[in-house]
Amino acid sequence: MSLFFDVLSSINNPNQQGSIDQLSSVMTSVQDLASSQGLNSDQVGSLLNAVGGALQPTLKQQASTFGAGQLEGMLGKLSGAGGAAALTSAIPLQMQQQLIQAVAQKSGLNAGMIQTMLPKLLPVALGLLGMGAAKPGAPSGGNPLLGAFLNAGSPSTTDLGTLMTFASRFLNPPQ
Template identity: 35%
Template sequence: MGLFDQILGAVTNPNQQGSLGQLGSIISTVDRLSNSTGADPATMQTVLSVVGSQVRSALQEKQATQGNEAVQSLVNEFAGTSPNPQAVNSVFAPGMQQQIAEIVAQRTGLDAGMIQQILPQVVPVVLNFLQSGANAQSPQSGGNSVLNSFLDADNDGDVDIADAMRLASRHFGQ
């Protein structure tokens, strides 16, 4: 089952944290971010895709060294729709933040300095999206289907946060 299917499942499952309100809030935040940066929606989707890919790599590394609970804890602590520099610092080392900004700038044509400034807005949104699959009563339990799908345990590479957000936006008419 793909990431988007996992998200839809989380939204319709009362035992998981995902909700239409959460997805709507995420989509609205991305729209506001697009408007505030002057980037068109396609460019912002590329930003989300590149940052999401880097978040996946960082969380996979954390999962390999510290386990699933550490990854779920990080997601639970820093998921949101408000800017949070701590979220960026918890996921990426400072040198990596600059590299990500440069990669995004190369892919989008946006200024790398501006990308570094919006990372505190983008990373919590990605983590918020991943939190939707957590157990509603016990978020720390390892049964987060969305996060597990995102981390793509079978390494087939078939995961993209921007695609899932775009599908969610279409599905919910945002």
């Protein structure tokens, strides 16, 4: 849940890119991807939790290789319309294969399905983490949301499925 509070902080901080519209867009992308694959909400939550758990060490390794600033730049391209080339520059094919296997094992979903969804799934997850990036022209102190994700001490901090559950409740409060 602490990662969700970091998302809310990025929305409330005028120097960071996070917005309610961006969070809503991420949620819509997740829902569209889930419905295109015939996944129910439990499967989506399990999938996103597995993605978060597998993505964190991958991004941590990339941050140590390239530096946090360059990683943030690559992730910014990937969360936009960078496509397959941006995905490969941020996460090389060998790492993508490891990610697919880890997500398949943790989520219980077919590795082929994960591989098909990866080009859409990763930009969604990274777009969410990119909400903590500094707005253009704002003083940059790094991306605290990405930093919290990379330096997570417990698996619950990388729980993107739980984060999406709270985001859905935030965006659609009970009447």
